Amino acid sequence: MLNSAKDHPPLISLEDVQKWYGAFHALKSISLSVRKGEKIVLCGPSGSGKSTLIRCINALETIEEGTIVVEGQVLDGSTKSIDAIRREVGMVFQSFNLFPHMTVLQNCTLAPMRVRGASRTDAERLARKYLERVRILDQAEKYPAQLSGGQQQRVAIARALCMEPKVMLFDEPTSALDPEMVKEVLDTMIGLARDGMTMICVTHEMGFARQVADRVIFMASGEIIEEAEPEVFFKSPKHERTKTFLGEILAHH
Amino acid sequence: MSYRFDFGAVLDRAPELLWASLGTLGLALAGMLLALVIGILGVVARTSKSEIARTPVIVFVEVVRNTPFLVQIFFIYFALPLMGIRLNPTVTAIMALGINGGAYAIEIIRGGVESVSRGQIEAGFALGLHKADVFRLIVLKPALRAIYPSLTSQFIMLTLTTSVCTSIAAYELTSAAQRIESDTFRSFEVYFMVTAIYLVISTMMMGLFALISRHYFNYPTR
Numbered sequence: 001m002l003n004s005a006k007d008h009p010p011l012i013s014l015e016d017v018q019k020w021y022g023a024f025h026a027l028k029s030i031s032l033s034v035r036k037g038e039k040i041v042l043c044g045p046s047g048s049g050k051s052t053l054i055r056c057i058n059a060l061e062t063i064e065e066g067t068i069v070v071e072g073q074v075l076d077g078s079t080k081s082i083d084a085i086r087r088e089v090g091m092v093f094q095s096f097n098l099f100p101h102m103t104v105l106q107n108c109t110l111a112p113m114r115v116r117g118a119s120r121t122d123a124e125r126l127a128r129k130y131l132e133r134v135r136i137l138d139q140a141e142k143y144p145a146q147l148s149g150g151q152q153q154r155v156a157i158a159r160a161l162c163m164e165p166k167v168m169l170f171d172e173p174t175s176a177l178d179p180e181m182v183k184e185v186l187d188t189m190i191g192l193a194r195d196g197m198t199m200i201c202v203t204h205e206m207g208f209a210r211q212v213a214d215r216v217i218f219m220a221s222g223e224i225i226e227e228a229e230p231e232v233f234f235k236s237p238k239h240e241r242t243k244t245f246l247g248e249i250l251a252h253h
Numbered sequence: 254m255s256y257r258f259d260f261g262a263v264l265d266r267a268p269e270l271l272w273a274s275l276g277t278l279g280l281a282l283a284g285m286l287l288a289l290v291i292g293i294l295g296v297v298a299r300t301s302k303s304e305i306a307r308t309p310v311i312v313f314v315e316v317v318r319n320t321p322f323l324v325q326i327f328f329i330y331f332a333l334p335l336m337g338i339r340l341n342p343t344v345t346a347i348m349a350l351g352i353n354g355g356a357y358a359i360e361i362i363r364g365g366v367e368s369v370s371r372g373q374i375e376a377g378f379a380l381g382l383h384k385a386d387v388f389r390l391i392v393l394k395p396a397l398r399a400i401y402p403s404l405t406s407q408f409i410m411l412t413l414t415t416s417v418c419t420s421i422a423a424y425e426l427t428s429a430a431q432r433i434e435s436d437t438f439r440s441f442e443v444y445f446m447v448t449a450i451y452l453v454i455s456t457m458m459m460g461l462f463a464l465i466s467r468h469y470f471n472y473p474t475r
């Protein structure tokens with residue numbers, strides 16, 4: 001996978017990205033490139049800037065310096081570039097963020113209809129396809145509040161997939177879930193990974209990282225400290241901070 | 254107490270009271286509709302990033318909420334004609350009710366909009382929706398649901414405030430009552446009837462609001 005994709009230009013590339021919240025330097029000179037089909041797991045202590053980093057990629061946050069390119073589109077802050085990039089990038093949030101006043105099906109058809117101008121029939125066909133894929137088609141007519149957390153998160157994944165994105169960003173998709181629901185969401189994500197989706201996942205599920213990640217990236221205080229293939233990352237981390245972090249995480253799980 | 258009750262004279266004027274009640278209902282419904290539109294558009298401007306959009310709304314809300322309704326309606330009816338804007342009593346009443354109710358609605362609805370979590374809005378943006386769609390399709394309904402009880406009690410207030418429109422001789426219940434009273438001198442009977450009619454109107458409004466809520470907010474929240 002790594003080698004076959006090497007000659008393609010990266011799907012996402014960040015170069016020397018700097019982000020401040022007022023006086024607080026949240027991202028410090030972040031450079032990262034992600035090839036098509038690659039799966040990246042992003043981890044690090046709380047407040048290290050993981051969410052900030054992936055939120056910059058789909059322009060939920062603005063950056064002060066550096067460049068972000070997605071599928072050849074430079075994110076320059078213009079509406080046109082933001083629209084183009086959001087079309088290619090799907091996002092799944094920790095808190096699901098399903099729209100409570102819409103059924104599962106309506107949650108999934110909204111963006112295809114409003115953003116891509118799909119007809120209701122086409123949008124519903126697409127929605128059913130992806131709901132089927134996350135194994136929740138039988139709940140299509142229910143409202144989010146009638147679903148369990150794990151089900152809601154799978155709907156959120158389907159909703160993002162309905163825009164047929166080239167990349168999926170996950171921001172701690174399982175950390176708001178009861179333990180018994182974590183697996184169904186991780187399995188869905190593993191399925192996506194198997195089908196070749198390009199993914200950047202912020203997660204502390206190290207089992208998931210071992211199983212699907214091509215690279216694990218460790219962040220601390222707004223910087224990328226270390227990145228490696230999972231085997232290497234878990235077995236022989238180089239930096240002291242990585243070791244400490246892994247010690248804490250693995251002790252917890 | 255030697256007053257002898259006699260509803261006969263008032264009951265003779267029942268059709269007039271009935272028509273006037275419909276006038277009240279019409280003013281109230283039109284006023285509410287206008288207030289709702291002003292409320293929603295006002296919130297859009299009030300929560301925008303642009304100061305040029307926000308400031309006039311803040312000033313509007315403060316002016317309206319800190320002046321008497323009677324003065325507002327007189328202003329529209331007697332002062333605006335001097336600037337070439339001449340409106341009949343019905344239109345004036347609807348305008349005044351809508352503007353007054355709208356100012357309160359802005360503050361109420363703004364609370365609802367602020368109660369919608371940031372995550373909802375971000376999910377909309379992440380899906381590629383634009384701001385207007387995010388507001389209209391994602392924020393508005395849950396926002397209205399959150400403040401529906403305050404908004405509807407404000408609208409009951411608006412309904413009762415239609416009685417002040419008697420001051421410009423708008424076609425509504427209190428004007429009719431005054432007319433019948435001065436013809437019959439049956440003050441108690443007239444105002445007793447009118448009080449009952451206002452109660453019926455308010456109750457009907459609350460029924461209407463409950464019905465709207467049942468259909469429009471028909472989704473479960475945990």
Ligand SMILES: Nc1ncnc2c1ncn2[C@@H]1O[C@H](COP(=O)(O)OP(=O)(O)OP(=O)(O)O)[C@@H](O)[C@H]1O
Pocket residue numbers: 021024026044045046047048049050051052053
């Ligand atoms: N809107 C904001 N305004 C000011 N500071 C912020 C804002 N958002 C995040 N920060 C700060 O930026 C830093 C990075 O935040 P971020 O949410 O990216 O961390 P994280 O690595 O995702 O942490 P967690 O594991 O807790 O989710 C934190 O110190 C946080 O307090």
Ligand SMILES: [Mg+2]
Pocket residue numbers: 050051052171172
């Ligand atoms: Mg985070």
